[in-house]
Amino acid sequence: MTDATYTGSGSRTWRRLRRNPMVTIALGVLILIALAAIFAPWLTSFDPYETALRQRLKPPSAEHLLGTDSQGRDLLTRLLYGARTTLLIGCAGTAFGALLGGAIGLCAAFYRRLDGVFMRVIDVFLSFPSILFGLSLAAILGPGLDSLIIAVGLSVMPGIARISRGAALSVMAQDYMDSGRSIGLPDRSLLGRYLLANAYPPILTYTTLAFGDAVLLAATLGFLGLGLQPPTAELGSIAAEGRSFLFIAPHVSTAASILIFVIVLSFNLLGDALRDAGDRRAS
Amino acid sequence: MTLLTLRDVTRDFHLRGGVLGRRRTLRALDGIDLVLHPGETLALVGESGCGKSTLGRIVAGLLPATSGELLVEGKPALKGKARARQIQVVFQDPFGSLNPRMSVGDLIAEPALLHGLVERRDVGRRVAETLTLVGLRPALAERYPHELSGGQRQRVAIARALAAEPRLIVCDEAVSALDVSVQAQIANLLQDIQRRTGVSLLFISHGLSLVRHISHRVAVMYLGRIVEEGPTEQVFDHPRHPYTRALISATPEPLPGTTGPGAALSGEVPSPLALPSGCAFRTRCPHATAQCAASVPPLSGPEHAVACWHTDTLPPHAGRHTEPTPRMAAALDLYRRAAARRQDLTEETLT
Numbered sequence: 001m002t003d004a005t006y007t008g009s010g011s012r013t014w015r016r017l018r019r020n021p022m023v024t025i026a027l028g029v030l031i032l033i034a035l036a037a038i039f040a041p042w043l044t045s046f047d048p049y050e051t052a053l054r055q056r057l058k059p060p061s062a063e064h065l066l067g068t069d070s071q072g073r074d075l076l077t078r079l080l081y082g083a084r085t086t087l088l089i090g091c092a093g094t095a096f097g098a099l100l101g102g103a104i105g106l107c108a109a110f111y112r113r114l115d116g117v118f119m120r121v122i123d124v125f126l127s128f129p130s131i132l133f134g135l136s137l138a139a140i141l142g143p144g145l146d147s148l149i150i151a152v153g154l155s156v157m158p159g160i161a162r163i164s165r166g167a168a169l170s171v172m173a174q175d176y177m178d179s180g181r182s183i184g185l186p187d188r189s190l191l192g193r194y195l196l197a198n199a200y201p202p203i204l205t206y207t208t209l210a211f212g213d214a215v216l217l218a219a220t221l222g223f224l225g226l227g228l229q230p231p232t233a234e235l236g237s238i239a240a241e242g243r244s245f246l247f248i249a250p251h252v253s254t255a256a257s258i259l260i261f262v263i264v265l266s267f268n269l270l271g272d273a274l275r276d277a278g279d280r281r282a283s
Numbered sequence: 284m285t286l287l288t289l290r291d292v293t294r295d296f297h298l299r300g301g302v303l304g305r306r307r308t309l310r311a312l313d314g315i316d317l318v319l320h321p322g323e324t325l326a327l328v329g330e331s332g333c334g335k336s337t338l339g340r341i342v343a344g345l346l347p348a349t350s351g352e353l354l355v356e357g358k359p360a361l362k363g364k365a366r367a368r369q370i371q372v373v374f375q376d377p378f379g380s381l382n383p384r385m386s387v388g389d390l391i392a393e394p395a396l397l398h399g400l401v402e403r404r405d406v407g408r409r410v411a412e413t414l415t416l417v418g419l420r421p422a423l424a425e426r427y428p429h430e431l432s433g434g435q436r437q438r439v440a441i442a443r444a445l446a447a448e449p450r451l452i453v454c455d456e457a458v459s460a461l462d463v464s465v466q467a468q469i470a471n472l473l474q475d476i477q478r479r480t481g482v483s484l485l486f487i488s489h490g491l492s493l494v495r496h497i498s499h500r501v502a503v504m505y506l507g508r509i510v511e512e513g514p515t516e517q518v519f520d521h522p523r524h525p526y527t528r529a530l531i532s533a534t535p536e537p538l539p540g541t542t543g544p545g546a547a548l549s550g551e552v553p554s555p556l557a558l559p560s561g562c563a564f565r566t567r568c569p570h571a572t573a574q575c576a577a578s579v580p581p582l583s584g585p586e587h588a589v590a591c592w593h594t595d596t597l598p599p600h601a602g603r604h605t606e607p608t609p610r611m612a613a614a615l616d617l618y619r620r621a622a623a624r625r626q627d628l629t630e631e632t633l634t
Binding site for chain 1: 343344345363364365366367368371372374375376379380381382383384385393394397398440443447
């Protein structure tokens, strides 16, 4: 007896989203890139790691659509596998950051005694630029996929915690929170069915925007050599490798950079559209 | 056996102005003594800021008392879920008090399931029964709060409170936000439910006309204290505290030309942060003397209790009825007939 007749703010937001052509484009591009990354082994016949020094730094041709890199590997193949790694780090990192940040924000609003401590810690996190923060974390945790995910997650976490707390505080002021408590509900039901269920829209919007930041941070760490170690394909490190041959073979860095740019732009467009659609004041 | 007993209940709020501001204490409730019997409706009236909602929240367990005793059926009041099983709340604003993400059915099923009052497979029937009890069609279970009118929502809120099968329902200004005609319907519904289930009501209100209609006893509050308390008829027909008299005079008169020489309230309510010494009402009272400033009058009297030093010397009250306004009276009448019809219907289906 739940969804059938529900035409609340959720569906209005959705209608507005579908009317926006930017959403279609951004979502289409992201889905395309994600599918290409996931099905990379079936899309290309080249091996992303097998070197062919005779073929190095070849410009785009019919055989190698985007040319080859300094080790003679097919660049398109490298980019597909690289997008796989970068998106994985970005998505897993954002998911980790959103879970942690969301939990911190909701708890800070729900248990007012924790609020002061939690938010001062978040302030400290926020006072570092996220690149610097991610860099130091990646350096401390050492190389490896999981430490990268943690570094990216902890970098996006403070912003999400802030937004979650704000959204949760305005929900906490509603009478239905008292109503839930007066029914005798335990805290975990109040936090989930009452607080989270009503506070999630702005958190979700912000998290979409944070995806872009996370992907960018993942690529930056790779570019600076703090990402996964070579020869692992990763968009940032592909761009960094190409940098040494920028004048002889500009296609390597350029292609990798454009791919990063497109991914980040798409996430930002999507987040902006979500924010506009969720804004009740906009008509 | 009394259902609810409050003994010397006091509540302080600590306020701080700015970061370095002085910590100040606001005494919202000061030495409240009150009893409530099973099946009874006790009205708590007073102007906004007098502490009546604070008292309601303390009774419901949403706010702890700073000091004093709260007994339910002679035993110290329980906490959390166990308290919720005994005491439920209906809030003022039916637009804010229902979780917008839950359907009407979920809202009503939630307390019944939480307290284990119904098997999961029978919950649909229980929801339908409860909706019928508050005069709503069972089909509304599928709807969401934003699809309902204010009156319907308040009925849902009442149904949700009833679903926990409590001994007492605190109605915190439960009708104040509604249309006058809907107010009468909801007030009648509460009476109707009380007759059927024997639930007690703590009816918190700043308006007097409905209170007279619905309650058995009335307690009048002023700045955190009860100044007069007694059976509804006595308090309304023979108010003994100057404040109660002023409140009754201030209630709009239904028929022009019948207004007696009411003692209108003059002056502002003093700030609860800087209460006057002695009787808190003395700054606005036409009968105040030096004794009123010297000490706080105790609430005394066997059945109809008053907290005033001059009870015996006050002139007799002009004596005025506060009948419901014509519009409300018509609505009450309509409702009574509808309720009677509904009762017939339920009896028919039962036999």
